[in-house]
Amino acid sequence: MFAIVPAGGQGSRLWPLSRVSHPKFLLDPVADFGIGSREDASVASGASVASGVSLLDLTLRRLAPLSESVTVVGSAATRLPIGNYLVEPSAKNSLGAAALAARQLRELHGDGVCGFFPADHLIANTDEFAAVVSAAVHLARDNHLVTVGVSPSTAATGYGYIGVGERVPFNSGSDAAPWAFTATAFFEKPDAARARAFVDSGAYLWNSGMYFFRADLLLDWARELVPGYSAWLDGADPCDPELWEGLPNTPIDRALSEPLAALGSVAVVVAEDLGWSDVGDFAALRELSDGDGRLLNLESPGTRLFAGADVSARERVVVLGVPDVVVVRTSDATLVVNPDFAQRVGELPALLPEEYR
Numbered sequence: 001m002f003a004i005v006p007a008g009g010q011g012s013r014l015w016p017l018s019r020v021s022h023p024k025f026l027l028d029p030v031a032d033f034g035i036g037s038r039e040d041a042s043v044a045s046g047a048s049v050a051s052g053v054s055l056l057d058l059t060l061r062r063l064a065p066l067s068e069s070v071t072v073v074g075s076a077a078t079r080l081p082i083g084n085y086l087v088e089p090s091a092k093n094s095l096g097a098a099a100l101a102a103r104q105l106r107e108l109h110g111d112g113v114c115g116f117f118p119a120d121h122l123i124a125n126t127d128e129f130a131a132v133v134s135a136a137v138h139l140a141r142d143n144h145l146v147t148v149g150v151s152p153s154t155a156a157t158g159y160g161y162i163g164v165g166e167r168v169p170f171n172s173g174s175d176a177a178p179w180a181f182t183a184t185a186f187f188e189k190p191d192a193a194r195a196r197a198f199v200d201s202g203a204y205l206w207n208s209g210m211y212f213f214r215a216d217l218l219l220d221w222a223r224e225l226v227p228g229y230s231a232w233l234d235g236a237d238p239c240d241p242e243l244w245e246g247l248p249n250t251p252i253d254r255a256l257s258e259p260l261a262a263l264g265s266v267a268v269v270v271a272e273d274l275g276w277s278d279v280g281d282f283a284a285l286r287e288l289s290d291g292d293g294r295l296l297n298l299e300s301p302g303t304r305l306f307a308g309a310d311v312s313a314r315e316r317v318v319v320l321g322v323p324d325v326v327v328v329r330t331s332d333a334t335l336v337v338n339p340d341f342a343q344r345v346g347e348l349p350a351l352l353p354e355e356y357r
Contacts, residue, residue, distance in 0.1 A: 004102070006073050010023045028052060029053075034306065055121070071084045073100055087239075136212040155192065158342070163183065281343055285326075292307045295317050300320065326342070
């Protein structure tokens, strides 16, 4: 497998911890989130995760023993000291990042299988992660677009959901391989009632955002299904500004998963106990961590503090009689948010002066 890691998004729903100049994938889950033990198994030495290790670092460590190579796709503004770092001329969402890397990998490896892994997720069970990746690679060799579905533990409204149909048989060489099914539908961030119905039905999984595909097939699907990609694929230079700007800003889910699922060409591998979170907003983060110890919490059950690494260790935050809120502190901004509004935090940077974004 040849791994592709998109590292271009800001993660604005974690503002003010996440900024344009210091995006979510560079955040430190120990110093910024108060999470110290969930990814211990991801460290090759088996030691506890130390402060100074970013979400991207953890992603790359997980992938190192499972992939032939890792290609990180990101912007020139956050160019990272990584061996194979592809610069996007501009952000074109997950399909743009995947297609740019797939063009390079097709030239190098022909119809090799690629895995597409978000740079900023947490995964606790790395043994299951390895089994899921192995199963997904086998299925992708068989001309499927493959995704990973996570067994839902709650009726979360901040995740996408995948409907599952018939079981997909495949020979992975292991009796312990995870199950796989055809994906019948994709739903992005349903309301509470629909999310509850999905979970209660037992026929839906959380969408992890991980994808597996043959490099040549991804590009064929993009050419066939997505306007703008045919001209770009026919161009000699994948970073030609005019051709690149003609591409739509669209995610893989909407551009490829939905139409291919209607044709029965999408398989979903089931992750039963992955310990996965996209750390997508402060509601999700509140479920993962007890927050920062600098909070003096008085008669405020469920309230959490998250303080960035730039906040003085001497600072204390006191909350009295304000239950179930999240307080976020950095050196230049403070956010107090009800978790029910956590998804709307992503709207805030656009309302603020540029120096606070």
